[in-house]
Amino acid sequence: MFSILPTQPKRRLKNGSDAFQVLYMMQFIVAITIALPTYINSSFLSTYATDSMVGLLYTGSSILTFFFMLLMPWILNRFGNYRTAFVVAVTSVLLTLGLAFLELPFSIYALFIVYVALTTVILFTMDVFIERYSSDKHTGSIRGFFLTIANVAFVISPFIAGSILTNGDYWKIYILATISMAAFLLILITNFRDFKDPKYDRVPFWDTFKEVMKKRDVALVFVTAIALRFFYAWMVIYSPLYLHETLGFAWNEIGIMFTVMLLPFVLFEIPAGKLADTKWGEKELLAGGFILTGITTAVLSFITSTDMWVWTAALFATRIGASIIEIMTESYFFKKVDSTDTHIIGFFRNSRPLAYIIAPMIASGLLLILPLQYIFIAAGVLVVLFGLPATLMLKDTK
Numbered sequence: 557m558f559s560i561l562p563t564q565p566k567r568r569l570k571n572g573s574d575a576f577q578v579l580y581m582m583q584f585i586v587a588i589t590i591a592l593p594t595y596i597n598s599s600f601l602s603t604y605a606t607d608s609m610v611g612l613l614y615t616g617s618s619i620l621t622f623f624f625m626l627l628m629p630w631i632l633n634r635f636g637n638y639r640t641a642f643v644v645a646v647t648s649v650l651l652t653l654g655l656a657f658l659e660l661p662f663s664i665y666a667l668f669i670v671y672v673a674l675t676t677v678i679l680f681t682m683d684v685f686i687e688r689y690s691s692d693k694h695t696g697s698i699r700g701f702f703l704t705i706a707n708v709a710f711v712i713s714p715f716i717a718g719s720i721l722t723n724g725d726y727w728k729i730y731i732l733a734t735i736s737m738a739a740f741l742l743i744l745i746t747n748f749r750d751f752k753d754p755k756y757d758r759v760p761f762w763d764t765f766k767e768v769m770k771k772r773d774v775a776l777v778f779v780t781a782i783a784l785r786f787f788y789a790w791m792v793i794y795s796p797l798y799l800h801e802t803l804g805f806a807w808n809e810i811g812i813m814f815t816v817m818l819l820p821f822v823l824f825e826i827p828a829g830k831l832a833d834t835k836w837g838e839k840e841l842l843a844g845g846f847i848l849t850g851i852t853t854a855v856l857s858f859i860t861s862t863d864m865w866v867w868t869a870a871l872f873a874t875r876i877g878a879s880i881i882e883i884m885t886e887s888y889f890f891k892k893v894d895s896t897d898t899h900i901i902g903f904f905r906n907s908r909p910l911a912y913i914i915a916p917m918i919a920s921g922l923l924l925i926l927p928l929q930y931i932f933i934a935a936g937v938l939v940v941l942f943g944l945p946a947t948l949m950l951k952d953t954k
Contacts, residue, residue, distance in 0.1 A: 575689045578747045579682075582740060583702050586682060587709035589648070589736040590675045593655075593729050595714055595814055596807075598793045599800055600726040601668065604661040607797060608923065611916030613665055614793055617672035621909035624677050626761050628902040632684070638744070638751040641681035644674050645741040649734050656730035673909075680905050687894065687901070688754060701829075703883055707821030714818070718811015759899040768903055776946045777888045778904055780842060783943030784881045785911035787849060790919060790935040791874070798928050799867070809864050817871035820879040828883045838884040839952035845884065846943040848877030854936030857929055881943070888950070 593600070601610045631640055651671040658664060686702060720728050759767065768775050799805045805813070832838045852873040859870055893900050922934055 573747055578743065579686055579689070580702070580705055582685075582743055583682060583705045584709050585736055585740040585743070586678055587706035588713055589733050589740060590679075591710040591713035592717055592733045592736070593652075594710070594792060595796050595810070596717055596721065596726055596729055597668070597672075599796055600655075601664070602797065602801070603724065603726075604664050607928075608920050610797075611793060611920045613668055614672070614789065614916045615913050616665075617669040618909035618912035620669055620673040621676045622906055622913070624673055625680070625902045625906045625909065628677070628680055629756055629759065629899045632753065632756045632898055636751070636753045637681050637684045638748045638753075641678060641685075641744055641748070642741070644678050644681065645737055645744060648674050648678065648737050649741070652730045652734040652737065656727040656734065676905060676908055680902065683901055683905070684898065685748070685751070687890065688751075701826055703829075703886060704822055704825045707818060707825065707879075711815055711818040711822055714811045714814030716811070718808045718814075721807040721811075756898045764899045764903050768900060771892065772949075773951050774889065774892050774900065774904075776950050777885055777892075778907060779946035780846075780881065780943050780950075781885050781889070781904060781907035782911050782914075783846070783939055783946070784878065784885060785908045786915050786942060787853065787878060787935060787939045789912045789915035790931070791853075793916060794919060794928065794931055795871070798931075802928055803862055803867075805862075805864065805867075813864060813868045813871060816868045817875055819872065820875040821882065824876065824879045825883040828880055829887055832884060832887045838888040839947060839950050841880050842884040842888075842947045842950070843944060845877040845880035846940055846947060849874060849881065850877075850936040850940035850944075852877065852936070853939065854933045856932035856936075 598610050598614075601613055605613065628640075635643075648671060651667050651674070654667045655664065655671065658667065686698070716732070717729050720732075768778065796810065799810055799813070800807065828841060832841065852870070856870055856874070859866065861867070889904055893904075918934070918938070919931055922931060926934075
């Protein structure tokens, strides 16, 4: 795998380890920790709550995430990135254990809300570690490789989850997430106890907002990030519910379907990142990604077949465009910031909780008047309406 690493000078940690090889391993482990429960969370919650309530729980976690991200510059200046990552990892271990073994609905709701919020925080700390050792010259390639590592974890996780789940024994998945986060914690302690933090910019939210608005292209790429994460939120919450509860697919079938569905993130992001660095820039690929994602998502509502492979192919098609959007958005944004701009990185990462606030609220409203089947048409239209105009206004990097 490392034969295709982006070319740049090696960076050593104080213990002598190659910084990027350690970070690659950490990226994979934290990604698989998040990925394992991702596509079963909504079905797990549906055993304790209605479909509408499930959406509201995601909204609650996203509001908490939003506030965490607002506080990140202060937290990093006060505690540093290593200690922040350590505390979040330990807390996540305890939360997944609780989700595995507790059965009281309100306890499950509270643990889920905090756990999902902390997944964004741990990803933020990884952003800081990666940006600290990266150079702008190779941003597209580096971010493409890190995203691909994470996406390998997301590709294999549905298959693992589908193979393990039998009769609603979701606790097994949360135990696996506990074990993988414990492994992340061990690597973190071994390699980053002596991490030297850069001087983080500590800027109030409204000042950050004004700064982002003045940086037109940063503001626009923030909109494209919201559009992509809107798509993710919609699909993560409602596609498993539709496939499992409405169409009656078994979890082992859904595991295979989602594994194939996520392959574009592994296949296309590294070459797309290199193209953005060397030839085309991000704008053209980003626009094409939004158009493709919108069309292929809307088509899902018209599929009447219950053949597993028909749905697998259709879901795979939706992720081709999404994979292009993801790497283009990441590459473009991180060419505009460095590791000291934690207030702007935090603002950018708030695209995820904002999307997870907006998407379930819109979907919950639509489900009052539409069958679940037609929710995908709305998703496809809204993704294009959110993302394409902002993309077309970007100043390309090439």
